[in-house]
Amino acid sequence: MAELSRTTGVSVPMIKFYLREGLLPSGERxxxxxxxxxxxxxxxxxxxxALADYAGLSIADIRELLAHLGEPGRSLHDQLGVAQKAVTPRREPGEGEEWDRAERRARELIERHGWEEEPDSPAMQAVTGVLLTAAGLGYDGMLDRLDEYARAxxxxxxxxxxAVAERTDLEGMVELVVVGTSLGDALVAALRRIAQAEVSARLFGDDSEGPRCPKSGDGPQGGDASGPRDGSRG
Structure with missing residues (x-):
């Protein structure tokens, strides 16, 4: 066990705790x-x-998730889905006409893109909550561009x-789903802010003629916004 502790960086008492809680199978005597x-x-x-540190799951939640790994009759897709659902923040569903309208809009968005998702899943509840808030704040520009967000x-x-498919073992795949989702969310958020600054500079940096309205598709592959900010060409 001392060697296992050195390899993983986890203390011997913590490894013993994992064994007692059924999170780690016993070694060969x-x-x-x-x-x-x-x-x-x-x-x-x-x-x-990863489940504890990145996803913030409790010992009970980790035990339940691990029980599903390698479960007979479950496809790899289903098992990875269990992991993803476990690390997706949950919110209580709302009620009322506004919530129903946002829920319908979320469902129609998913259907337009040919995706399948349970209506009461944590991800769908999160999408519905965002759409409800956006509608309440009058953010029509965001709501009109939902399909662009979905394509991205x-x-x-x-x-x-x-990236997950490059792993060869189930537990490695699940670990990447957990850690990769957390790190990926942070990476996408950071890159989005950098890209926002770049696109803003292209659109509004020289406002002598007034701001140019961005068009769908503006970006590295098309539109006037695709060139360098100084107008040079390669």
Whole structure:
């Protein structure tokens, strides 16, 4: 166990705690007081740490999630979906006419893009909540561009899933879903702000002629906004 502790950076008392809580399978007994641990135990400890540190799951939630891994009859897609759902913040569904309208708008958006999602899933509840808030604040510009947000989200999702597919073991895949979602959200948010500053500079940096209204598709691949800010050409 000391070697397992050195390899993972997790203390021996914490490893014993994982064993007691059923989060880590027992090692192969080599004597009454000794056990051999292998790479499977290393991967499991790293996964448990990711679920606790990055996703903020409780021990009970981690135990429940781990129980689904390798469950007979579950496809890889289903098992990764369980992991994703576990790390998606939950919110209580709303009620009233405004909530119903936002929920309908969210459902129509998902259907337009050919996606499938349970109406009461944490992700759908989150989308509905955002649309409800945006409508209440009168952010029609955002609501009119929902399909652009959805197309961007699918591009990001393709990159996410491609990275997961490079892993060869289930626990490594689940770990990447958990950690990758948290890190990916932070990365996308940071890149979005950098891109916003760049697009704003292209549109409004020289306002001598007044701001130019951005068009759908403006960006690196099209429109006047695609060139460098100083107007030079390569």
């Amino acid at each position: 080599t004597s009454p007081n000794q056990a051999r641990y292998d790479q499977r135990h290393v991967r499991r400890i790293m996964l448990v740490r 989200a699918e591009l990001i999702a393709r990159a996410d899933v491609a």
